[in-house]
Amino acid sequence: MIINLDMIQSACAGVLIFLLGKKIIDWIPALNRFCIPAPVVGGLLFALIHLIGRQTGTFSFEFSNELKDFFMVTFFTTIGFSASWKIVKSGGWAIIVLTIVSVICLVGQNLIGSTIAMAFGENPLMGLCAGAISLMGGVASSAAYGPTMEAMGMQDGTLIAISAAVFGLVAGGLVSGPLARFLIDKYDLLSKAKIKDNINTDNIDYENLETGEEEVSVMNVNNFTIGFFMLIIAMGIGTIVKIPLDMIIQKINPVASLPIYIGPIIVAAIIRNIGDAKGKEMPINEMSVTGEVFLNIFLAMTIMQLEVWKLIGIAGPLLVILLVQTIVLAIYDILVVFRANGKDYDAAMMVAGFYGYAMGATPNAIASMNAVQERYKRGSPKAYFAIPVVGGFIIDMLMPFFLLTHAGLLV
Template sequence: MIIKVDMLQAVGIGVIMFLIGDFIVKKVKLLQKYCIPAPIVGGLIFALIHTIGVKTGTFTFQFDQTLKNFFMIGFFSTIGFTASFKIIKQGGIAIVIMLFISVIMLVIQNIWGITIARAFKLNPLIGMCAGSISLMGGVGTAAALGPVIEANGASGGLTIAVASATFGLVMGGIVSGPIAKYLIDKKGLIKKAKEEEKSENGKEKDFSEHHIENDNHDTIKTNDLSKGFILIMLAMSIGSVISILINKTGLVFPAYVGAIFAAAIIRNLADLRKISLPQKEISAVGSVFLNIFLAMTIMSLEIWKIARMALPLIIILLGQMILLALYSIIVVYNFTGRNYDSAVMSAGFYGYAMGATPNALASMTAVVDKYNRPSPKAFFTIPIVGGFAIDLTMGIIVIGHMNLILSGSL
């Protein structure tokens, strides 16, 4: 039996599955600990039910996902609104270094995934789905770029990307804290930090005075909410034109790239004119869009298609864990100053490069609480790079990799 679901019904089911997932997450502390989003939980429940229907031959769903793209583009436009170059300038060289380090790891994640996929005679694009798309990118990027990968011949790419992103969320929360502990204890960084404080030449830039917008959504103003929604629609409209112009170059780019650029332009023009945008309200709308988009994406996963890819996927993801841990300890720590702040940033880097920025912040909080020593530099730098700076570059790099593969150059 084929159950056809139109676009409005698909949104309704997505909302219901999000609410179910939200209820479960609030009841299960383990899901809260590893920052597993509610739409993933609810969406996977529906996907598993769908899988049972398909494998037993009793029922299957056909979704009209037209509105999913609307919510996806709307969410990614809200990332563009956070791309304030004024804030980036506050962090100076620390932001630049961390972004550069992140981009290099992004490429490494793709190369590792592609290499193992080819070793198992799989489409190399599958390797990218278990690379930066899902790990550095997170669940949102995995859900957005998975269909692009599938459209270019990698069957099961979306399911692989979402599964890898979920794995990354868990492992990002588990491994990042011990990385900082290892560095701090092995290299005696607490003692060194105290010695630096006593030295006149040991003073570093005080990041505690720098400002990042408060993302507290507890108080939302109706007028500002309307303004925020209108700005998002404006960015999406302008972004569609930008995307058309980009695609005329012959390259394949996801639809949300134009919206990110449009929103970033609006944000920085507002900064120049000293116009305050309703950032809190824009972020709140973006959160709603993301939840619906993820729920709709994950509930339509065709889990039954990826059984034969289980072994290569495990090898790719275990390799990613090890490579990222070594990179955090050797590269991130050394290039960010070889001090206490560097150790905390190494934990934060692993958190967002394997999972998501909330994982990074949770891990860094656990580290500074354990050693009873703050790290304002880390708590300023990591959210900016992991929260939006890497997202601005990821789409271009990932799609560049994909086009090189499709052209036979990689």
């Protein structure tokens, strides 16, 4: 029996799956400790139920994805509105260093993934799906770029990328905190940090810097309306901006095309920075809340549609790629990220945060830094500012260029 869900029913199913995931996380604290998102939990459970139904021949689902794409584009447009040059500039050298090491890592993850994939005789694009798309990019990036990889010839690219992203979420939660603890204890960084407190060598007050996306406790209806309208306008103009960009990309690679959110995210970033230059207040918090809600629905709708039975043939090579990525990233974090950020307590906190978002997602990074802070009773304003700025939107802005360049070279 095939159960067909229309546009509204598919969106409703996504919301219900998300709510189910939240309830399961309440029941199983370990899921919250590793920052596994509710849409991932609920979506994977539904995907497994779908697998059972399909394999037994009792039931199967068909979904409509019009609203899923709308939710995705809206979320990424909110990322564009957070891309303030004023904020990046205020972070100083820490933002620059973290961005450089992140870009190097992004390229490295793609090289590792594609090399191992080719060694197994698989499509090298599989390596990108198990590389920066899923690890540095996370679940949302996997769901967004999976169809692009499929259009370029990687069968089941979305399934592979999201599966790798889920692996990365767990690995990021398991490894990042212990890495920071190892460095702090090995080099006695806590004691050195206390000594350094008496010598102010950093002229940037990271503790009082704001990213423009502070926690929202009360929503202003007028601001929410204005913010939502701004999102729709940026999305509409962005669809037009994407057309010439696709033409340029297709001159390099005829089968390539940019993800549908690229135009909107560029337009949103331009609007945000024009507003900053003119001193205009924007409802960034309200837009951020909208993006978070739509992201949860989009992820739930994407993950619940995963055809996990297709993973059987590639499970071995995929697992090898991910295990190598896990080990290499840990080595890179210690040898490069730690040293590049000053080899002090702040640098160790950056190590935890960097591994969290380079292997999983920015919430992983924050949770890992929180765990380190709880253990040593000392925070790091520098890390808490730099990690979300770089992991939260700078990398999202740079990702398309590097991914499509790598994909074009491999194809």
